[in-house]
Amino acid sequence: MTQVIRHSEALREKVAGWKRSGMLVGVVPTMGALHDGHLSLVHAARAQSDRVIVTVFVNPMQFNNTTDLQKYPRDEATDLALLEAAGVDVLFAPDVTEVYPDGFATTVSVSGVSASMEGAFRPGHFDGVATVVAKLLGMTQAGRAFFGEKDWQQLQVVRRMVRDLNLPVRIIGCPTVREENGLAMSSRNQHLTGPQRDIAPVLHRILVQTAQRLRRGEDVHTALAEARAEILSHGFHDLDYLDLRTADDLQPLDTLQGAARLLVAVGLGQVRLIDNIAVDA
């Protein structure tokens, strides 16, 4: 049975009891509207921890667009049913004032890895993510925290923050879960229309083809330029970036070397899709 906890004090007591019994606590931070991608994080957490907390909190601080915040899908009853079935111990679902009480005045800002791509196109987004993740790690006192590789830049921001602040938690990155057609699972996919759902998987196909070209030694600028043109030719719009970057510190790459990542953000109808894949040399 999954217990729903809304206050950090009650959560602290629960976790303290587990820790007194020597249990390792895992946390999966989410914004709800759970899908198989989240559930794969839950399964990883269950396999690697004695007790599992899933947090569901739609964090206003990481939205730089009020419409996006308002239309973010919310369905706690369905989330709870999925978490029950997955054997989660606690659903921590605080309200906004529990996380950001009156007088809240602290921002966690990670420079470097936060600056480009999502950070450039969504100013303040990663400050919101880093601040809330620091808070959720503090509130849950978890020893392991599980994040999806779908938000690759977010994963690097969180890793950097945890290292820099010596937080006593191990960050575990878990592979992106995709539909059979390759589309990366995301809560925002709910907003795609039928015809857009046919176009969306093309993005992953182009990433895979471009990665193959790069591995064959083709010129990075040419391969990326052609891939950008191809993406737009399929009906996507507002291509914010399609970049080849070093995997850990996200530096732009002119030639393929070491562990690299191909990352993309592009609009399709009302939805902004992001995706990434590994392109090791």
Ligand code: PAF
């Ligand atoms: O990836 C998400 O769902 C969110 O950015 C996170 C990590 C839960 C922080 O609000």
